[in-house]
Amino acid sequence: xxxxxxxxxxxxxxxxxxxxxxxxxxxxxxxxxxxxxxxxxxxxxxxxxxxxxxxxxxxxxxxxxxxxxxxxxxxxxxxxxxxxxxxxxxxxxxxxxxxxxxxxxxxxxxxxxxxxxxxxxxxxxxxxxxxxxxxxxxxxxxxxxxxxxxxxxxxxxxxxxxxxxxxxxxxxxxxxxxxxxxxxxxxxxxxxxxxxxxxxxxxxxxxxxxxxxxxxxxxxxxxxxxxxxxxxxxxxxxxxxxxxxxxxxxxxxxxxxxxxxxxxxxxxxxxxxxxxxxxxxxxxxxxxxxxxxxxxxxxxxxxxxxxxxxxxxxxxxxxxxxxxxxxxxxxxxxxxxxxxxxxxxxxxxxxxxxxxxxxxxxxxxxxxxxxxxxxxxxxxxxxxxxxxxxxxxxxxxxxxxxxxxxxxxxxxxxxxxxxxxxxxxxxxxxxxxxxxxxxxxxxxxxxxxxxxxxxxxxxxxxxxxxxxxxxxxxxxxxxxxxxxxxxxxxxxxxxxxxxxxxxxxxxxxxxxxxxxxxxxxxxxxxxxxxxxxxxxxxxxxxxxxxxxxxxxxxxxxxxxxxxxxxxxxxxxxxxxxxxxxxxxxxxxxxxxxxxxxxxxxxxxxxxxxxxxxxxxxxxxxxxxxxxxxxxxxxxxxxxxxxxxxxxxxxxxxxxxxxxxxxxxxxxxxxxxxxxxxxxxxxxxxxxxxxxxxxxxxxxxxxxxxxxxxxxxxxxxxxxxxxxxxxxxxxxxxxxxxxxxxxxxxxxxxxxxxxxxxxxxxxxxxxxxxxxxxxxxxxxxxxxxxxxxxxxxxxxxxxxxxxxxxxxxxxxxxxx
Numbered sequence: 001x002x003x004x005x006x007x008x009x010x011x012x013x014x015x016x017x018x019x020x021x022x023x024x025x026x027x028x029x030x031x032x033x034x035x036x037x038x039x040x041x042x043x044x045x046x047x048x049x050x051x052x053x054x055x056x057x058x059x060x061x062x063x064x065x066x067x068x069x070x071x072x073x074x075x076x077x078x079x080x081x082x083x084x085x086x087x088x089x090x091x092x093x094x095x096x097x098x099x100x101x102x103x104x105x106x107x108x109x110x111x112x113x114x115x116x117x118x119x120x121x122x123x124x125x126x127x128x129x130x131x132x133x134x135x136x137x138x139x140x141x142x143x144x145x146x147x148x149x150x151x152x153x154x155x156x157x158x159x160x161x162x163x164x165x166x167x168x169x170x171x172x173x174x175x176x177x178x179x180x181x182x183x184x185x186x187x188x189x190x191x192x193x194x195x196x197x198x199x200x201x202x203x204x205x206x207x208x209x210x211x212x213x214x215x216x217x218x219x220x221x222x223x224x225x226x227x228x229x230x231x232x233x234x235x236x237x238x239x240x241x242x243x244x245x246x247x248x249x250x251x252x253x254x255x256x257x258x259x260x261x262x263x264x265x266x267x268x269x270x271x272x273x274x275x276x277x278x279x280x281x282x283x284x285x286x287x288x289x290x291x292x293x294x295x296x297x298x299x300x301x302x303x304x305x306x307x308x309x310x311x312x313x314x315x316x317x318x319x320x321x322x323x324x325x326x327x328x329x330x331x332x333x334x335x336x337x338x339x340x341x342x343x344x345x346x347x348x349x350x351x352x353x354x355x356x357x358x359x360x361x362x363x364x365x366x367x368x369x370x371x372x373x374x375x376x377x378x379x380x381x382x383x384x385x386x387x388x389x390x391x392x393x394x395x396x397x398x399x400x401x402x403x404x405x406x407x408x409x410x411x412x413x414x415x416x417x418x419x420x421x422x423x424x425x426x427x428x429x430x431x432x433x434x435x436x437x438x439x440x441x442x443x444x445x446x447x448x449x450x451x452x453x454x455x456x457x458x459x460x461x462x463x464x465x466x467x468x469x470x471x472x473x474x475x476x477x478x479x480x481x482x483x484x485x486x487x488x489x490x491x492x493x494x495x496x497x498x499x500x501x502x503x504x505x506x507x508x509x510x511x512x513x514x515x516x517x518x519x520x521x522x523x524x525x526x527x528x529x530x531x532x533x534x535x536x537x538x539x540x541x542x543x544x545x546x547x548x549x550x551x552x553x554x555x556x557x558x559x560x561x562x563x564x565x566x567x568x569x570x571x572x573x574x575x576x577x578x579x580x581x582x583x584x585x586x587x588x589x590x591x592x593x594x595x596x597x598x599x600x601x602x603x604x605x606x607x608x609x610x611x612x613x614x615x616x617x618x619x620x621x622x623x624x625x626x627x628x629x630x631x632x633x634x635x636x637x638x639x640x641x642x643x644x645x646x647x648x649x650x651x652x653x654x655x656x657x658x659x660x661x662x663x664x665x666x667x668x669x670x671x672x673x674x675x676x677x678x679x680x681x682x683x684x685x686x687x688x689x690x691x692x693x694x695x696x697x698x699x700x701x702x703x704x705x706x707x708x709x710x711x712x713x714x715x716x717x718x719x720x721x722x723x724x725x726x727x728x729x730x731x732x733x734x735x736x737x738x739x740x741x742x743x744x745x746x747x748x749x750x751x752x753x754x755x756x757x758x759x760x761x762x763x764x765x766x767x768x769x770x771x772x773x774x775x776x777x778x779x780x781x782x783x784x785x786x787x788x789x790x791x792x793x794x795x796x797x798x799x800x801x802x803x804x805x806x807x808x809x810x811x812x813x814x815x
Contacts, residue, residue, distance in 0.1 A: 036248070036255035038215050039208035043199040045137055048163045052138045053096040057086045064132045067160050077123045078132065085129030088116070097138050106149075107142040113149040127151055135161040140199040143216040147193070155185070158192040167195075167202040173237045178586035179614055187233040190217070194231070207248050210235055211256055251598055253591055260295045260596045266302040270311055274321065280380055281306055284362065287369075296594040304358040312336055323363065323382050330385040350401075353394045360386045402682060409652045415639060416653055420513060422633045427510040430503040437499050456496055504608070507577065508617070509625040512606070514570040516647055519561050520654030520672055523619055523647040524594070525550050531585050531603035534571060535560075550673065559673050574605045590616040622647060655683035733766070733802075734759040752798045760810035766803045770796065 049063045061079045070078075086097070094100035106113050116126045131150045133139045135158040146154070159167055174187050194213040195202060214231045235252040238244055249255040261269070263285045272278040285305065289298055313320055316332045325333070337355060339346040349355070363384035370381035433448055437455075440446035445454040515526060528551050535547040546563035548571070563571070578585045585603035592599065606617040627644045634640035651672070658668040659680070669680040730736075731750050734757045750756045751769065758766065773796050780788040 036207045036211050038212035040212045041198050041200045041204045041206050041209040044204050045199040046201045049136050057083055080124035081129035082132055085126055101139045107145055134196050143197045144220045147220050155188040155192040164202050178582045191234050207244050267306055270306045273314055304355050308355050309359050325385040412649050413653050423510045423629050427506045430506045434499050434503040509629050511574055512622050516650035518567040520651045527606050527616055529605045586614050588614050652683050659684045733762045751795055758802045758806040760806050763806050
């Protein structure tokens with residue numbers, strides 16, 4: 001699917017299409033070309049043990065006992081369980097066991113079949129009997145029944161009953177995947193579920209059947225993100241084995257959501273009603289995309305022109321048939337798009353200039369293109385409703401935005417070292433806690449940090465080879481630490497703690513912050529780092545320098561960053577962690593949400609377990625880790641209260657440190673991947689001490705160039721007069737800011753004077769003055785002195801303004 005192909009729409013005019021020819025708005029997430037429809041496979045019930053649909057209870061028992069030989073006690077339990085289930089189903093109508101099962105209503109019942117299980121002292125269970133009937137293909141149950149009413153060893157029993165070589169090959173490939181034993185066991189279980197619930201052999205498992213099964217399983221479990229990729233490992237294994245048709249997406253995510261949208265899909269997503277304008281917008285955006293435009297930029301341009309411009313025009317005037325807008329329609333459109341409705345009420349749209357520029361470019365492009373191709377673009381060329389004066393505030397808005405960003409950088413730079421120290425200590429603390437927990441799995445409990453912890457789940461003997469040991473264990477706090485030992489504890493007494501999850505989050509939070517602050521790379525570049533990004537360079541003197549290769553991202557330009565010892569330590573820690581857990585860094589595909597594409601399989605560094613398969617961290621996950629770190633740090637550090645770091649904050653702080661510490665700006669631009677030095681200058685936040693230092697350096701250089709006779713010696717009278725001026729500027733509330741050599745121009749009405757700079761320690765005196773002025777105003781109102789009331793009101797207004805400025809100054813000094 002080409003994202004930048006020029007539309008091949010034939011020559012058309014505004015009235016060539018009827019309303020019924022407009023395709024309906026498409027509300028899917030991605031491009032339809034790569035989506036796989038959820039469609040269950042046609043039932044093709046295999047009979048590995050013969051036709052048992054009408055077999056007697058004795059025949060069912062005999063068939064089950066020929067598989068998986070166990071001890072006589074286990075075989076007897078198997079016979080009893082099958083007999084109990086069969087006797088229960090015999091009470092329902094039907095000539096086959098499947099018909100009796102359907103008549104029983106257990107597939108749709110809220111009550112579980114396990115409710116009929118006897119006490120644990122009995123040697124049979126209904127769930128065990130149902131498991132064997134399903135595995136022998138006697139019954140085809142629903143996904144709900146399989147999820148809640150079969151035994152945990154169902155996948156092993158099911159595979160033994162099928163005697164299917166292809167199924168065994170798929171199971172072997174799943175076992176060979178670089179993931180944990182728990183995830184492999186879960187994938188094998190879900191593979192058995194999909195084959196059993198749809199009544200098909202492994203050879204009939206299609207992409208649509210897997211997507212259909214995933215939808216059913218999500219409806220049953222009703223959980224969050226953990227189950228979104230539940231069939232992903234099975235999909236990737238079958239895809240790598242060549243079991244899917246050619247052109248099938250490599251991951252189930254792309255099959256479910258689709259890949260990049262075409263321009264037609266983008267436009268139809270927003271539901272343009274006018275057929276002629278719809279084709280115009282498609283052709284125009286395709287023409288712009290042909291000049292070189294990535295998918296995210298294409299999506300942004302479509303949102304501006306379609307959603308924020310034309311769809312709003314259609315709501316304002318449904319009868320609008322062309323781009324020739326009246327002054328009234330244009331003003332109504334501006335009023336609607338100038339603000340954005342939020343839960344806290346309307347607020348000004350920050351991106352209004354981008355919208356105005358995009359719409360104005362549409363009109364001006366049509367005017368220019370109509371001269372080159374009148375038959376195609378001429379019918380739509382018209383006067384642009386946006387006057388040039390509308391963009392007058394663009395530069396001022398950009399300056400205000402740059403000021404907000406610089407102020408944000410200045411507020412966060414002093415806190416960066418404290419955040420790094422906090423996340424480092426948390427990583428080390430949780431690592432020590434996890435080591436203590438792992439070393440006491442066979443014990444009743446262990447002590448850590450002055451508290452006693454016990455294992456909620458202890459080590460159990462392994463029942464099935466595919467299931468494996470439990471990798472994650474909850475830990476319960478038994479007693480709080482001693483009051484005289486103010487140690488940080490892991491939750492209140494009795495709370496269950498998954499130490500593996502906590503330690504994983506602490507480690508990856510530390511790794512993300514360290515890499516971001518030491519390299520200044522972009523958010524998406526962080527996630528694209530792989531084992532292949534690490535290179536070595538031997539300098540002419542023989543020294544070996546570690547290099548970090550940043551793959552093309554925003555500017556599509558590869559760059560290299562020399563690694564410091566601190567960065568080498570972080571990268572080595574991530575590699576060592578993957579190798580200790582999995583033996584190697586798995587090759588996985590990264591989903592790019594901006595381009596809506598999967599990368600080639602690479603050993604990405606920032607990867608984690610995601611259900612039954614591994615995936616690369618998402619941008620939202622990294623942002624959540626940073627917010628959580630700042631929130632946790634605020635518990636003991638008030639300066640983090642209400643403050644959060646974003647990945648781009650580290651990039652701006654990195655650029656500021658580089659330039660303010662003397663690195664040439666063009667080298668800083670190369671390290672940051674900027675094609676324009678002006679972009680790098682926009683990243684640099686200027687601090688007050690930097691201004692003072694550079695100004696003093698400028699004065700010193702200028703003095704060295706001026707003649708010595710211009711610097712005459714100052715007489716004692718001149719210096720005394722100079723000092724007297726500053727002595728007279730000292731008043732009760734602070735200091736006067738009038739220039740040297742000027743008298744007081746406001747007759748010593750200091751509270752009203754804009755030149756008065758109130759010292760923060762005099763805020764209490766301002767409160768006293770306000771109380772006195774309030775009493776005087778009440779007296780003047782009582783006596784009817786209108787002029788006095790006006791004067792006092794004016795003085796009170798100036799006093800309150802000065803108090804607010806003094807309070808802001810006091811807040812900055814305390815911060």
